[in-house]
Amino acid sequence: MSAARNPLARPLARLLEKPWLWAFVGATLVWLATIPFTPGRGAGDVLTAAFTFATFFVIVGIGQMFVITLGPGNVDLSIPATITLAGSVATKLMDGQDALIALGFVAALGCGLAVGAVNYALIRALRIPPIIATLSSSFLIQSTAIAYGRGLRIKPPPMLAEFTTARIFGMPVLAICVILLAAVMAVVLERTIYGRSVIAIGQNQRAARLAGIAVDRTRLATYVMSALFASLCGYLLAAFSGGASLNMGEEYLLASIAVVVIGGTSVAGGFANLPGLWGAALFLFLIVTMLNTYGLGAGIRYVLTGLIIIAVITAAGGRKPLR
């Protein structure tokens, strides 16, 4: 009824229903709270930095989101180790030469493919719960990376390094690419048989099987995809930060899960959205920036980060994902 009186009411109501809204609202508020205190450098610089770092969160977040959407118990804890392995293998193979950029890319993705296949083999053939399977495989992967990358001090190929740090009008080129990637994956989620299958399995795996959905193939594809995105992240991150290191994946374990959850995807599975990943990734980076700008100590910073994340998830959890 109010929609008839106010032509804006309906679109507004629809916007308020979007699960990703709160992540963007949070990111914007934090950004606004930061800029008055950034001496010398403008609000634009803060945004550029945010987009630069959020890009890597989003890449792994996409894979993690599909895995979590498969339903309760599904999570990929091997992402950090995969990042490290792919980054080390690619950097060593490329040996700083521009001519070997493609080879490094293929090798990184090869690592991802292998990790994903091993993960799902553990889950399916040995019937190990995903959380344990991916955790234990991550020890194997990390050890492989350590053995392989001993004494690793190789610079990435200059062209690749340049690409990962390039900007157009202050916007990182890589971020633009990953925004496009997220858009493509949103279409994959909503409009392909694979995406529908993932969402269906997350709601009711038995019903999905009886509705004729290829449950095993879909789950395999999802775990492989998560590992592929992790290895892509490792490849780009090694180039971006001037070489691979053995702890380069560390902060991506919690970050990959946090961006999924803050972004409004259901932890219980069966309900996901892509835009929220970007909102959440920006939000996560901006919080740290804001608290650093305020010059707070490390302890207070962690406490506040935790509290703010809880606040956003509570705000976003107020609505029910029906539909």
Place this chain on the structure above:
Amino acid sequence: MTSPIVELDGVARSFGAVQALAGVDLAVDAGTCLGLVGHNGAGKSTLMQVLAGTLAPDRGRIGVAGEDLTRGYDVVTAQRHGIRCVFQELSLCPNLTVAENARVLHPSIRGRAWRRRAGELVGAVLDQIFPRHGIAADAVVGDLSIARRQMVEIARAFSVTDVPVRLVILDEPTSSLDALVAEQLLAFVRRFVAEGGSTILISHLLGEILETADRVVVMRDGLVVESRPAGDFSRESLVAAMGSVAEAASDRAAGFVSRRQGEPACRARPVGQGAGEGPELLAHPGEVVGLAGLAGHGQTDMLVALFEELGPRRSALVAGDRQTDGIFPLWSIAANISVGSLRDMVRGLLIERGAETELADEWRRRIGIRTPDMKDNILSLSGGNQQKALFARALGSTARIVLMDDPMRGVDVGTKQEVYAIIRAEAAKGRTFVWYTTEMDELAHCDHVYVFRDGRITAELAADALTEEKVLHASFADEAA
């Protein structure tokens, strides 16, 4: 004895745009069994949820034994006044044992050996209602068949500790029970009523209602439209009061023509039956094949095995246990239907939205799903309409073989007739149906019937040879026929 146990005045409840109850008056006297009938979506289950205290009415008055309890009426209040409910979607905790589930309802069982005492309590009632039920008190509920879970749920509702049971609501209690056990339950209901208790019996089996109830209340569109002694109704007048036109019982036996020529569309043996042992199940193109026998004797297992063998391109399955096997609870009605036909809606790499809407709208028309918008969540539908969506999922796919796992559970008479007609029309176009049913009436729609007992086929009957007696004989006989 004349003052009612429970009195509802002008109870109304809406869910969004759907008005489930439009002001219902209902009184239940002590020592009576009230039969409640109506179409799916007539508001029966909603009314019972209000009475059980699980759903608050928008307006209206709730009185129990002359006391006005409208304010703050909830499950605890209902329990305290001896009102119990056996819901259609069972309410037992699957991870707990039978005894532990009984304790949930009886907080007064506490202290040492509470498990044993709770087990004895529910075990005694089980013995009373269902002699030789074979259910152990320490069995985990999730491991029991759906029929046994239903029996535990019923026994729990009738068990007494500190509060006497005054009124038990039975919402489709026999839908997953076989004939013998259902008979035991209804006999018990009569005994309970004779001793001064009251029950409300909701059932789509009209014979059951007419035989068991003292008074019958008919609901339509959220209102009570008739309330008379059971003796004043006949099967036909009840159906007429519900507002659907009864179709004459199909007389297939007379004009039966066997379709058993050429290659069968599929063949199978029950999971527990070795090769060369007993008859093999055959289904020819255009045939409706029925699976009969008591509930839980291997019919569902065979359907699932058959579905896995044939694969989703050739076959589609209509689940009977909607909540665990059928519904995707976060999706719209349209998405719940289209999930069975995704392969046919892909253009290039993407699912075509238009094709999806078209499919949903077509089936909303053909099968009569009652909803203002197919984009509404599937849970906004009543149970029977959810089941229609599951039929639409299977029938809307291109699968040539449709497997049905007792799909008419809790579906009203009118809907059943519509679905029977669609099944016959689709079979005439060459589709094959393999149909497990617990209702004898439905076997009359089949060309060929296989009777199951203990995981084996014990008899096969063509439609012209089918009699209720033969089916019962094959279901119960000690030696294979």
